Each structure stands twice: as structure tokens, then as C-alpha cells.
Amino acid sequence: MKNKAIISELNNFLKSARRVAIIGAGTELRGDDSAGIKLAEILAEEFHNSPDIAIFPAGMTPENWLGPIMKFNPTHIIIVDSADFGKTPGTIKLIQPEETDGFHFSTHGISFGILADYLIKNSGCSIIILGIQCKTLKMNEEMSQEVKSALADVVEILKECLDKLK
Numbered sequence: 001m002k003n004k005a006i007i008s009e010l011n012n013f014l015k016s017a018r019r020v021a022i023i024g025a026g027t028e029l030r031g032d033d034s035a036g037i038k039l040a041e042i043l044a045e046e047f048h049n050s051p052d053i054a055i056f057p058a059g060m061t062p063e064n065w066l067g068p069i070m071k072f073n074p075t076h077i078i079i080v081d082s083a084d085f086g087k088t089p090g091t092i093k094l095i096q097p098e099e100t101d102g103f104h105f106s107t108h109g110i111s112f113g114i115l116a117d118y119l120i121k122n123s124g125c126s127i128i129i130l131g132i133q134c135k136t137l138k139m140n141e142e143m144s145q146e147v148k149s150a151l152a153d154v155v156e157i158l159k160e161c162l163d164k165l166k
Contacts, residue, residue, distance in 0.1 A: 003153055009094050010161045013128050014076055020165060021074035021125075022158070023056045023065065025081040025112075031141035032089075032134035035151050036081040038143070042155050052165045062115055070123060077119060077127045079112055080154065082134040082147065089135035090146030092154060097127050130154065 014020065024040025026033040040057035047053040054072045058065045062079070069077070085093055097116030116127045132154065135144035143151075 003092055003157060006092055006094060007157055007160060010078075010128075010130075010157065013094070013126065014161055017076040017126075017165065019052045019054075019072065019074045019076070020162060021054045021056060021069055021072055021077045023058045023062055023069070023077060023079045025058050025060070025062050025079060027060050029139060031136040031138055032082045032132070032144055032147040033137050034082075034143055035132050035134075035147050035154075036079075038151060039080050039154060039158075043158060046155075046159060047162070047166065050166050053162055062112075066115075066118070069119065073123065074125050077116075077125050078158070079116075079127065079129045081112075081129065081131060082137070083129075083131035084134055085131060087133045088146075089133050089144055090150035091133040092150055092157075093131045093133070095129040095131050097129065 022040065022043060024036035026036040028034040028037055037057055037059060040055050044055040047055060056065045056069060087093070097113050112129055119125055119127060132147055132150045135146050
């Protein structure tokens with residue numbers, strides 16, 4: 001499997017995880033911005049019976065999911081979204097919340113830095129953002145082949161890294 005560095009970094013992030021929330025952000029209306037939502041749909045089926053993994057299809061307003069996320073009481077949160085960090089479309093990157101000022105996360109009203117800060121202060125959880133470099137964010141476009149391929153990789157990566165909690 002490619003992306004061994006991402007797997008290693010994500011496994012390191014999750015080494016002390018007991019309860020993991022995955023937040024899928026984005027919108028299906030804007031091409032590659034649907035990656036986080038699609039991921040949430042796929043993983044919801046995979047982990048629906050796991051008491052220690054919760055999937056939140058947060059869409060464009062992840063702040064509206066703060067109550068259910070806090071109620072789940074995660075030790076670790078992974079936010080997945082398409083992003084523009086100046087790489088080749090489909091590139092996968094793990095981003096620390098404090099690094100989000102340098103990246104463009106498409107359609108959200110609240111920055112992931114502010115969202116992460118709130119969650120960390122109120123739950124003590126650890127947070128990482130998994131960004132997929134977008135190619136197109138045009139209205140009513142299909143997801144690009146590059147992002148579809150990266151999304152398939154991210155699904156496999158997360159399954160592998162979360163399997164110990166299943």
C-alpha cells in the first residue's frame with residue numbers, strides 16, 4: 001500500500017486512542033469538496049457496530065455537530081476534508097490544527113483551527129486533519145479521478161489504522 005508515511009504518522013497519532021471520532025467535512029455540490037462526506041458514508045458502514053469509533057458526516061457545518069461529538073467523548077478526532085495546500089491533486093496530507101491558517105479548506109463557515117481549539121479545550125482530545133488536495137471545487141462538478149483514487153487510499157489507511165479499536 002502506498003502512503004506508508006501517512007500510515008506511520010496516523011498510527012503514531014492514534015497510539016493512545018481509546019475512542020475516535022471521524023468528521024467528514026465538505027459538500028457534495030462542489031466536485032472534490034465531497035471527499036469528506038463520501039468518506040463518512042463509506043466508514044459509517046464499516047464501523048457502525050464499533051462502540052469506540054464514531055463517524056460524523058458534518059458537511060459544510062461541522063460546528064453543528066459539536067454536541068454529538070462531545071457526547072461521544074472522543075480521545076482522538078480525525079477531520080477529513082479536501083484542501084488546497086499547493087500539491088498535486090489527490091495528494092494526502094496530515095495537518096496539525098495550528099497549521100490550518102496556511103491552507104484553504106473550501107466551503108466552511110468556521111475554520112478548523114477554531115473548531116479544533118474549542119474541542120481540545122472542552123474535551124481534552126487530540127485532533128489531526130487529513131487533507132486531500134483538491135483539483136476542482138466548481139459547482140455541480142463530479143469528483144476528479146485523482147481525488148477518487150486518494151479517497152480510496154484514505155479509506156484503506158483509516159481501516160488499517162482503526163482496526164485495533166473495532
